[in-house]
Amino acid sequence: MLKIIFEYEYQNTKIIIILNFISIPMSTLIEQLEMIEKMVKPIVIRKGDPFQTLIKTILSHRTKDENTDRASEALFRRYPDAPSLKSAPIEDVEELVRPAGFYTVKARRIVEVARIVDEEMGGVVPDTKEGLMELPGVGAKTAN
Numbered sequence: 001m002l003k004i005i006f007e008y009e010y011q012n013t014k015i016i017i018i019l020n021f022i023s024i025p026m027s028t029l030i031e032q033l034e035m036i037e038k039m040v041k042p043i044v045i046r047k048g049d050p051f052q053t054l055i056k057t058i059l060s061h062r063t064k065d066e067n068t069d070r071a072s073e074a075l076f077r078r079y080p081d082a083p084s085l086k087s088a089p090i091e092d093v094e095e096l097v098r099p100a101g102f103y104t105v106k107a108r109r110i111v112e113v114a115r116i117v118d119e120e121m122g123g124v125v126p127d128t129k130e131g132l133m134e135l136p137g138v139g140a141k142t143a144n
Contacts, residue, residue, distance in 0.1 A: 050127070058113065061106070071096065072097075078092075085110065129143040
């Protein structure tokens, strides 16, 4: 018997899918896994990643957590790091972060933050409050 377990977290809810296969051709197994992937589409937000944490915090300004989560998941699926985000078309970023509200301002800010972090800070997010507050869209509250 083959047992496959998928674990996902969505909006602070853990989702577990357990598949038990007794006797199944490999082609059928692959088809089933592809179908599940299309339905669930796992998202990886690297917990503890300073860049993603910073961007998610900027997106969280004046919006609900679930809207921030939707926007950041969509954004990081396509642009997971500063090098990819800094060169993203602004219209694309606006559409991805739309659920967070104030999307035109937030999109421009996070693309600019990505550019600064990548080009001026060598890809390293500042680890001091003062350093963070030099970035556009980052005030004292965000820097904490």
